[in-house]
Amino acid sequence: MAGENGMGGKIVTITSGKGGVGKTTATANIGVALAQLGKRVVLIDADIGLRNLDVVMGLENRIVYNLVDVAEGRCKLRQAMIKHKLLPDLHLIPASQTRDKSAVSQSDMIQVSDWLRPEVDYVLIDSPAGIERGFRNAIAPADEVLIVTNPEVSAVRDADRIIGLLEAAGKGPGKLVLNRIRQDMVSKGEMLSADDVTDILAIKMIGIVPEDQFVVPASNKGVPVVLNEESRAGLAYHNIARRLNGENVPFLPLEEEDGFLRRLTRLFSGGNQLLKQG
């Protein structure tokens, strides 16, 4: 799919405000899913000094050059692009682990993105947490922004702040990825539902990722969970990739762990407790 300027790839930044909500996991999985759809994808880890996307992707032992080396002209862009083991059209540009956020500027990010645009279909930029320089760098080249949040008060509050900053920067409103939702808890009224979060933040949802037992083992092994066909979180990321790619993928009913409880809930709620999944 063409970028907004009609010249090649689309630059998508994944951000959140709050740390630990699953930004890097989302970036890795959406990237792998897009590559599985036959797209040429480059992932950029913009979290300078705290790189993680390399380990989530299982590519940590192949790093020679990084984003700062590109920005400072020590290597060619190609040399910093690490090819994925299974998907030859998926590459990672890792962050530097030894430098800090001041090593890269907004114009560096725009320059690197402009170099990549004619070569690829998607550039996914993994933003650092926070609202400071690293975040500003990560959104500078973005055609589209995905905001990852969890169904928790602190994460939703930070997502709202990010949405406000994106709008002020002319990058808004962005689309929401709601991560780590547990339908059993939503049904008991002990967790915010996708509808609650959409209502509060008033932006479009691009995916709802259920809490899933396969996510942690996947990150342990460095094999993104979207490659595990048993994983419901993996299916959700796959659907996000398809939606990002312009497909109209319906949100599916979220299955609960406990079938009996689910049926009971449906009985008492007329089915509207049955949430969407994506």
Next chain:
Amino acid sequence: MAGLLERFGLLKRAGRGGSAASAKERLHFVLLHDRIDLSPEELDRMKKEILEVISRYVAVESDRVDFALEHRRRDNLIVAEVPFSKPKTGTQQVGRETG
């Protein structure tokens, strides 16, 4: 912050349900404040200035005035309830002067 706003009569607490209902309610309060981005002093001054303007036209029952921040559908609202007893004399003249 919600507590401060309540003290200034700018927030109203609604009923509580499970913890998700509580989360939703608390988020609405916190986000209204985050989004309006005004200090309690500024909110108080705004309230006074609004009442000053209304008082030029009608007699306001100031002890029953109620200001609230509310989230309704997609909108953030400043909702003012301003009871007045009767039109002030000379209201029409003021109207003519400003009109």
